[in-house]
Amino acid sequence: MTEPVLSVRNLQVEFAARRGTLRAIDGVSFDIAKGEVLGVVGESGAGKSVTGLAVIGLIDPPGRIAGGEIRLAGLRIDNLPPEEMRRIRGKRIGMIFQDPLTSLNPLYKVGDQLVETIRTHLNLSETAARRRAIDLLAEVGIPAPEKRIDGYPHEFSGGMRQRVVIALAICAEPELIIADEPTTALDVSVQAQIISLIKRLGRDHGTAVMLVTHDMGVIAETSDRVAVMYAGRVAEIGPVQDVVKNPLHPYAKGLMGAIPTLAGDDKRLVQIPGSMPRLSAIPRGCSFNPRCASAFDRCRIDRPEPLPRGTQSVACHLYDTVPAESAA
Numbered sequence: 001m002t003e004p005v006l007s008v009r010n011l012q013v014e015f016a017a018r019r020g021t022l023r024a025i026d027g028v029s030f031d032i033a034k035g036e037v038l039g040v041v042g043e044s045g046a047g048k049s050v051t052g053l054a055v056i057g058l059i060d061p062p063g064r065i066a067g068g069e070i071r072l073a074g075l076r077i078d079n080l081p082p083e084e085m086r087r088i089r090g091k092r093i094g095m096i097f098q099d100p101l102t103s104l105n106p107l108y109k110v111g112d113q114l115v116e117t118i119r120t121h122l123n124l125s126e127t128a129a130r131r132r133a134i135d136l137l138a139e140v141g142i143p144a145p146e147k148r149i150d151g152y153p154h155e156f157s158g159g160m161r162q163r164v165v166i167a168l169a170i171c172a173e174p175e176l177i178i179a180d181e182p183t184t185a186l187d188v189s190v191q192a193q194i195i196s197l198i199k200r201l202g203r204d205h206g207t208a209v210m211l212v213t214h215d216m217g218v219i220a221e222t223s224d225r226v227a228v229m230y231a232g233r234v235a236e237i238g239p240v241q242d243v244v245k246n247p248l249h250p251y252a253k254g255l256m257g258a259i260p261t262l263a264g265d266d267k268r269l270v271q272i273p274g275s276m277p278r279l280s281a282i283p284r285g286c287s288f289n290p291r292c293a294s295a296f297d298r299c300r301i302d303r304p305e306p307l308p309r310g311t312q313s314v315a316c317h318l319y320d321t322v323p324a325e326s327a328a
């Protein structure tokens, strides 16, 4: 098997709190292969963004990676000195965040920002970098890029600004892109275009993409595989069509029930009662047990570990105790 572009093993992330430390990520593992889009989904507070921030080395101290390993194409990156990690960010890992204005400086022309980023990471002359910037703007679907390159961020619509951010993220041909809620701030009509752009980039350039979103509809449209997160752990991971068609974890079943229907009405077919626990009050055993209609005694005592189940992996005692045929 070829080495994954990103490999995360048993990741633990802790933040300091008034009384001791809080573990926001507790034993997360997943891989992303070349050209693959992994969707990471879960309710607010599940740990999606913190996982992405840990991968790009941007957990703010006193927050810290407290355990586990993160590898980029085999290279261990969770313990690199900050200046080495800075070189990897932007060059080998591109980033796309929810609000394009956090990535773009309003005072500089978009072309100047692109040229500067390109020259930081690639050994190109000013002219060659400008040529590449125009090509990139064309690639991400900015019309008349040779004119728009001299525009300022405020002269672009929200969707066009996000395209510029995507151009910035891909300018050094990164192996991995971390996209955190890249479409949440955009109009629904523009969301679909940005989603198909991210998907195409993965396919055309062989870039691995980690796509963080709370929107299962976005994942179903874009991703090859999906990781369903709950309270700092992966509840289930597997090929998107399998997890959507046949979710195994009771939490994933609830989330899949919450995909908007094709008719466009946002009907919640299944309601998940209750809410995600606070980090300071994670229940013993399975952290989902207070909300789970299928919970039994063991779920309140033992924490379930991920178990392979066909193409999927699920951390749920329902699948630990009964044979494959009767559990699903």
Ligand SMILES: Nc1ncnc2c1ncn2[C@@H]1O[C@H](COP(=O)(O)OP(=O)(O)OP(=O)(O)O)[C@@H](O)[C@H]1O
Pocket: 015, 016, 024, 042, 043, 044, 045, 046, 047, 048, 049, 050, 051, 060, 063, 214, 279
């Ligand atoms: N700097 C921080 N200090 C303390 N706790 C933090 C910090 N950053 C995140 N957390 C906590 O870590 C947990 C996971 O947060 P995270 O932002 O990853 O969730 P998420 O799944 O991305 O949710 P959302 O969809 O709301 O962004 C939350 O309980 C959050 O309060």
